[in-house]
Structures are given as structure tokens and as C-alpha cells.
Amino acid sequence: MTSKIFRLLCTWLVLFSSQVFSKVVVFPVTGLNLTTYPDNVSQGLVSFLPDASETTPVYYQLSSFRVNGSDVDKSKLKLKNYYTNGFSSLDRYRAILSGKEKSNSVTTMFEFKPTWYDVPGVYSGLLTANINANERINSYKLEPLPEVPIQVIVSPKTSLSLNPAQFSIATSSFNTPVIREVALSFASNKPRWSLYISAENLNNSTDRQVANDRVYVRIKDSLNPKPWVSLARPAEILSGQATPPSDIATLEFMVNSKRLDKAGNYLGRIKFFVANK
């Protein structure tokens, strides 16, 4: 928390000093802040306002881009303005100002679209100009250009779609099980995950119950059928790494019958949980 405040303070001081001494001012002064999640395009605007005497073209690129202490591919952050041909990656210098703006601001749009393989977290970076401060001062007699902090928050996301989303199943015995299949399509940007299943007790309209320990699941394997697993408590059925939406398994369900179960419909839910490993 303290380091964050300190960092913001430093950023503000740098930008404030830039506004005072440089010929280019950046809005917002906090730089670019985006929040996004996998497969979602997040965009933000930053304006660069040169003063009338700024006649040198200005280029910026990402000098650093990191998350959780690891470098991130800088080409993932893109920008678009009057001088780019559509969105261009910031792993190389891109024109921000032409030097002919005559005090008119140039608005630049930034874009970040994380994939499912991009870990969730805070991505921090810094946009720096092509001419460093010393060179601007010594060679061109110009004030240093401001650095633009970048912060992109990639939220954790996990999605699971079930096909079908509901089913009706007759109770049966293990010898002649009545089976219902459900296909799972799963996606997660968590580096490691486990998928758990549990079942509620199934109730009929007169408060009679099929207890959840009689609801069973297994991963479909026609050649080598697996043993049934009771859903009385959460059961881990799958685990893996970050993955885009993909068909990960087909589950088979059965509900064990008891001779004394009253005839009728018993309703309930089977729940799916994801846990980080």
C-alpha cells in the first residue's frame, strides 16, 4: 500500500515536473489505466498536448511491461492515432506527435486484449520517448519529454458451460445404470486450477429426499469405464492449466435407486466449483 502511494506520488511528481519544464503535457497525468479480462478488448485514451515551440516529431514505445515480476510481450499493448495505420504494437517506437501540432492536442487510443494464457494480475509498464532527457536538453535544447505510466488490470476469469444445462434421469441400480451425459466446455486464465463437483439433496414436493450420496459421477471413457464417484462431498474431477474455451470432458451421471423411494420427481442442483492450486 505504502509503495503504491509512493509510486503514485513519484509519478505525479514526474508528470508535474514535466508539465512545468517540458514542452509536452500528458492527460490524464496518471497515464493509462485499463481493466479487462480474457478475450475482452479494453481501450483507453491519453492526450498529448505539445506547446507551440515543440516542432520535433515525438515517438514513444513501451520500455518495460511486467506482471508478477515477469516480462510481458510488449506487442500486446497497441495504440492508434492520426499517425499510425490502425492499431500498432508498442514494442517499437510509434509516432505520437509530428511536430506540426501547433499547440493542438493529439489523442491516442490504447488497446489491450489479453488472451486466456495471460495470467491475471496487475500489468505495469512505462511509455518512454525516443529521445531521452539528456539528449533533449543537450542536443536539442528542449525540455525532457514526460514518461507515461501504464497499468492494466487483468481480472481472473473462469467459465464453464454445460450441455445440456439440465437433465432428467430415472433412478437406477449399478448393475443396469441409467446414465445421463453432460459435455463440459471450460476456460480459465488461472495458471493452475481444479474442477470440483458436488450435489444437493434432491427433494420432491412432499419433502421426501434422494440424498446426495446417491448421486454419482464419472468421466466418460467408453473403452475403460471409470468407477462411479459419490457427490456427497465435493469431488475433484479435473485439473489443468490456463486454457481458452475448449471441450474438456463429458461427464456421466447416475442416481442410485432405493426400493422404498416414493415414486415422483426429485429436484436439486449439481454444482461445479473451481479452486486455484
Add this chain to the structure above:
Amino acid sequence: MNIKKIKTLLVLLFISIISNTHSAIDTDMQEVASLNVNAVVAPYTTVSVSTNELSFSVLGTPGAYISTDVVTLTVDSNQSTWSAFAQASSLVHNDFGVADLPAERLSFAINDSKQFLPLKNNVLFLQGVIDQEPEPVKLSFRLTTTWQDTPGIYKGKVTIAFLNNP
């Protein structure tokens, strides 16, 4: 003694680690989907009888004769409460024109009861509920004859009916 204590401590430590691991997983779980399930318990009813034939050996003077066979009836159902009824038809003589033995001359008793119930109309003799293991019921039948009855062979039918009360 000391080794035993150390073993106990190690076991407790192991259990503690296991339970901590479980709670860590539990608190980190996030529900991502749910599946609505309708489990259908199909209705069933089974009625079994030990024999489908009754005979009375009426060899003496007129009176009450108990059947030589005891019918064992077992009813099993998962449909709410249920009831079993019995009814008899008149017993018809083999020769045409001989008077029937009316149905009310037949009666029956349940298990070891000495009280015989006439079989004239549908007689409710057994009721059951679900959540109850089926228990066999023994039915004894009695035929009353009189001096007016013509000798010979009489045939008839005892019908046992089953009714679900939803």
C-alpha cells in the same frame, strides 16, 4: 511409552495438516456453474400370491370347511398409500341347473385371526404405506355348506384387487 506419545503427536499433526489443506481448498472454491437435475423415481407395484388355486374338501356333514391351501399374499409398492381388496364370485356347480353356492358363503381370515370376513363384496383387508418393507400376509379361506347344497364340484373365483391412493 514415550514412543507411543510421539506416535500420537505425529498422527495428530498429520490430521491437522490434512484438515488445514481441506479448509484451504474449501475457502478458495468458486462456484462456476450448476446443473438442474430432476431424478425420476418410477412407480412400481408388485403383488404376488403363493398359489392361484384353492380347494375345499367337503367330505363330512354340512358346516364350515377351511381350505387346504393358505394363500400367501405380498404387496410391494412405492406409490403413496395403497389398499388391497378381495371379492368372490358365486361357486357354480359342474352340472347345469344346480343351484350355486352364493359368494357370501365364502369368507377369509388374515394371518392367524379367527375372525372370518365374508367375501360378498369388495372387502378391504390390507392397507400399506411406502417406507415399509413388504410383509407377506397369509389368507385362510372358509366355505360354509348346508344340507340344501347338492353334492358335486363347485368352481368359482376369488379376486384380489389392488388400489393406489395417490
